[in-house]
Amino acid sequence: MQKWPDDDVILFDGVCIFCSRWVRFVAQRDTTKRFRFTPIQSDYGAKLARTFGIDADDPDTNAVVHGGEVFMKSDAALTVLSHLPGWSWTHALFAVPKPLRNAMYGLIAHNRYRIFGKYDACFVPDADLRARVIE
Known part of the structure; x- marks a missing residue:
């Protein structure tokens, strides 16, 4: 498996409402501020996506470097x-079993825009969360 120099970075689809809510969910519960976030639409996020074979134009997964x-x-x-x-x-x-977990994940990921909606542009976090975003 390929390595990445930064740790505890969550890659997410910044225009996906569900994905952005996931980021806020994690940030609110991550009291030690362990995790940082990068939208796939940012330069850093696109580079991370390319490195790990994720299509930045049509991502079917979020990812975390841990x-x-x-x-x-x-x-x-x-x-x-x-x-x-x-x-x-x-x-x-x-x-x-991973195939079962990923089948459920894929069902939600494939339909996320239709079910939850999509922002016109990458969501803008509040100031506290903004400090944890890598672009």
Whole structure:
């Protein structure tokens, strides 16, 4: 697996309402401010996406770099959740077979714009969250 120099970086689709809510969800619960965020539409996010084979024009996953490695789809979501204070119980969900987890993830990812909507431009976080965004 390819390494990435920055750690605990979440790559997300910045125009996806669901994805942006995910970022706010994580940021509110990440009391130690461990995770940082990068929209795939930013220069940094596009470079990260290209490095790991994610189509920046039609992303089908978010990703997280943790421990120098990239995790995608359900592995990304569970890796993030299991490192949030009070959410370590979600680590047990790794026991669910990965094909089943990724099938559920893919169903939501494929329909996210239709179900949740899409911003016209990348969402702009508040000042506190803005300090944790890498562009």
